[in-house]
Amino acid sequence: MTSAIEGAFREAGVVGWLHAVDLDSGREVGVRPDESVVLASVFKVPLLVAFFRRAAAGGLDPAEQVTLPPGARVAGSTGTSVLLDEIRMSLRDLACLMITVSDNTAADVVLERVGLEHVNRTLTELGLGRTGVTGSAGELHSSLMADAGVTDPAELWERLAEPGMTGRLSALDPTRSSHGTPRELTRLLAAIWHDDAAPPPECAQMRRMLGLQVWPHRLASGFPYDDVLVSGKTGTLLTLRNEIGVVEYPDGGRYALAVFTRARSTAATHPRADAAIGTAARLAVQELRGWAS
Template structure:
């Protein structure tokens, strides 16, 4: 089979997997060293959700390298003024004091919203977007922090509690009002932009080498095994990533590294057709689609 036919075949298989899982999927997978790629909707605008924390992390390390912030600076997060969320500092009841760099660890490894918003306050929204532009991410724009994202969901759905948002998703009029689910009205990117950014992190191009090494370490510590990692259940394959989740939105971007030195940047963004919070097949298809693409790129 020619390489062109092979790419067409694997793209069809990936799209069939998305359809079987009940999602609309957008994917880009690239060999970081050769540039060979598998693309399925790779240039379509997608909702970032918590994947916005990846360009934020890059901007943080670039500012640290330039002496614009001190990663070891100690900050205090108080319960009354920190962003809500189900993980990390967001879920705690008392004052928490830690360094900025430890907050970046929580915002990546457990997707802590409170940690991310404090880091974003220090770095600056404009600085994150300027960093994205400087790195050639033409379709990546961060519009809002975690608090703003959460508040927009409540406001647009006309509810007072996040759990109630799910209950109203059956109404097409409500879904249409939710800015957080519209890539033209919220923080957005494309799968191709995200694999470009990940490749630059892995090649020590997104920031100085020590900063890129620190970022790779955090992505490797992410705790969620049910999306990208599920497609590579091998002891000798290293999977690093960052998820993003909103009602009907399930994403993950990351890197897959093989013992022979092969390394692949992966970005998979999905929207489920069913407004159901627990949808295992929609999570698992992220790993399945990534595996199909990576295995295709590893064939001679």
């Protein structure tokens, strides 16, 4: 089965990394599952866990109201990042937006309140020693512009295919950016689904938010069935397209997946790479369900 998964990645023109695990039996499938990969917006899942753990411990009030004045926006194409007027909402609702629509402004407000040190301490406490968050979405965007020597994102895309450009971008390097391994990311999901990442009420809220993610073009594309629930979080950064999530079947089968890809093409739109994530996930789950039978 791993050869079929590799074939799906190869046909899409990407290098891929995958780990899939049956949340009840522990059976697993992997393609380079222990290699370090860039998280991109997947960093918002460790942040979500840290937020709810801190809320459960009384370190913050999830209902605390936050006001975002005009102009206090982080670069992004969704949620509060694209709004122009003053916004007032709770930290918990901002956390929801950072997961469901990958809102960068919301994520950075939550990160500022939780604290980067606390996020990484949470990962250590959960035994995820090879996963780390290095900074905010705003800092990531700023590093891209600085490393590329540009001030306009459109210019970055225009120059991305220049020889050596992608190698200059620290954001694409797992040794210099927020990072993890596919296996550790499925362990994080397992902790959420098993109520080990935080107390059960907080884990239930996290599962709800991940289940409300709006993007159907990656992981969910591999499971186009009304009775199969796909919960997840995407990550997108130039040539990187990722998603981690949990697929739940009506017969009770539950499978955590982490799929990371790096495209050879520098095109901003790459539907074959997106689809390969769903295809690889489907092949992995089919293998796990075949073992289970």
